[in-house]
Amino acid sequence: MSPAPETLASRGGTPVRPTFLPFTRPSIGPREKQLVMETLDSGWITTGPRTEELARRIAALVGARHALAVDSATGALHLALAALGVGPGDEVVTSAYTFVACVNVIEHVGARPVLADVEPDTLCVDPAALERALTPRTKAVMPVDYGGQPCEYDAILELARGRGVAVVEDAAHALGASWRGRPVGSLSDITAFSFYATKNLTTGEGGAAITDDDELAARMSLLSLHGMNRDAWKRYTDTGSWYYEVTAPGFKYNLSDVLAAIGLAQLERFDEMQRLRHERAAQYDALLAGVPEARRPAVRPGAVHAWHLYPIALELERLTCDRARFIQELRAENIGTSVHFIPIHFHPHFRGTLGLREGDFPVAEDAYRRAITLPLFPDMTPRDVEDVVAAVRKVATHYRR
Ligand SMILES: Cc1ncc(COP(=O)(O)O)c(C=O)c1O
Numbered sequence: 001m002s003p004a005p006e007t008l009a010s011r012g013g014t015p016v017r018p019t020f021l022p023f024t025r026p027s028i029g030p031r032e033k034q035l036v037m038e039t040l041d042s043g044w045i046t047t048g049p050r051t052e053e054l055a056r057r058i059a060a061l062v063g064a065r066h067a068l069a070v071d072s073a074t075g076a077l078h079l080a081l082a083a084l085g086v087g088p089g090d091e092v093v094t095s096a097y098t099f100v101a102c103v104n105v106i107e108h109v110g111a112r113p114v115l116a117d118v119e120p121d122t123l124c125v126d127p128a129a130l131e132r133a134l135t136p137r138t139k140a141v142m143p144v145d146y147g148g149q150p151c152e153y154d155a156i157l158e159l160a161r162g163r164g165v166a167v168v169e170d171a172a173h174a175l176g177a178s179w180r181g182r183p184v185g186s187l188s189d190i191t192a193f194s195f196y197a198t199k200n201l202t203t204g205e206g207g208a209a210i211t212d213d214d215e216l217a218a219r220m221s222l223l224s225l226h227g228m229n230r231d232a233w234k235r236y237t238d239t240g241s242w243y244y245e246v247t248a249p250g251f252k253y254n255l256s257d258v259l260a261a262i263g264l265a266q267l268e269r270f271d272e273m274q275r276l277r278h279e280r281a282a283q284y285d286a287l288l289a290g291v292p293e294a295r296r297p298a299v300r301p302g303a304v305h306a307w308h309l310y311p312i313a314l315e316l317e318r319l320t321c322d323r324a325r326f327i328q329e330l331r332a333e334n335i336g337t338s339v340h341f342i343p344i345h346f347h348p349h350f351r352g353t354l355g356l357r358e359g360d361f362p363v364a365e366d367a368y369r370r371a372i373t374l375p376l377f378p379d380m381t382p383r384d385v386e387d388v389v390a391a392v393r394k395v396a397t398h399y400r401r
Helices: 028-041 049-063 074-085 100-108 129-131 153-163 215-225 232-236 257-266 271-288 322-333 348-354 360-372 382-398
Strands: 065-068 091-095 112-116 137-140 166-170 190-194 208-212 308-314 371-374
Touching: 028 065, 028 091, 028 257, 049 065, 049 208, 065 074, 065 215, 065 348, 074 100, 074 166, 074 190, 074 208, 074 215, 091 100, 100 112, 100 208, 100 348, 112 129, 129 153, 137 153, 153 166, 208 215, 257 382, 271 308, 308 360, 322 371, 360 371
Parallel strands: 091 112, 091 137, 137 166, 166 190
Antiparallel strands: 065 208, 190 208, 308 371
């Protein structure tokens, strides 16, 4: 094992806070526990009435006709591409600065992922780069609402409609966001939300696929459970029948009622949890205005941000340390952080399959070198935010050029 790095705190200094503040923590209260216990006692613990109710409520929340609750956003994105008939010979354009799930599912359906660079301020996919990446083989585009901020959907939807290309929106971060008054979930042909442990609404593991299109909804539902035309809930209840038919080779992406119960409790508090995220983000904005080494996240006019993440960009030109060192120092100050994201073409697998190299997506690469995601979660206190900013200021002051 290599020795622990020397930090300001380890060189005889006192960390800004005595206990560790994680980068995120789910907000789980008595209601989540109550609904989970009720589900466990109900005799039905896999996909059933609670999963259906969660889906109905998510659809209502985002103003869409259909929501299918599934086991992850990854599952939702995979189902979306499969339901659209994307396959070998097709291309799907997504962001160079995203989580690998986007690119993996494009490969899983046998299509070719094509990457587009991002906007320097929002780190959402740049519509002009997206347009340059389109070819006659493009079957779909997969914009990513980075950190919880919707992309520039006026341009993206116009571009896609003009070319007859489907829009599969990766809104893993963006439940609660909206673009020009329209909720995320009502903008694109299919939208994928994540209910993973870190997300704004969590079921531990989970997600949803949203669409207004009846046929796509039916197809995603069929493919989400082996391609069976009747799920267990419809077969095992007193009015059900044992018979089913498989009409397509589906996957197994269903959500369990135990997890859906957590989501139902979270939905009751969702507005309040979002209010707290907005408050903490605004507090960061105000306090970080006095730390010129840390660039704050930009919000596009017309967007309501979901504030899943609060990513800062280090002004490296003003510092004598790099991002890795800055993170080590924050860790020694008892501040947890993360990095969103490692550019897709920095992963060996995608370099190999896509034939890409460093230099291909300069905006994503520059963002990555500067990126630190600060803690943001509803149960954080204003004092926690003050601690984070005090630590950022302390480290920035020490390494000021
Ligand atoms: C941008 C993005 N897309 C997709 C996913 C996948 O979500 P899930 O874990 O629900 O499959 C994530 C996960 O964090 C993500 O950050």
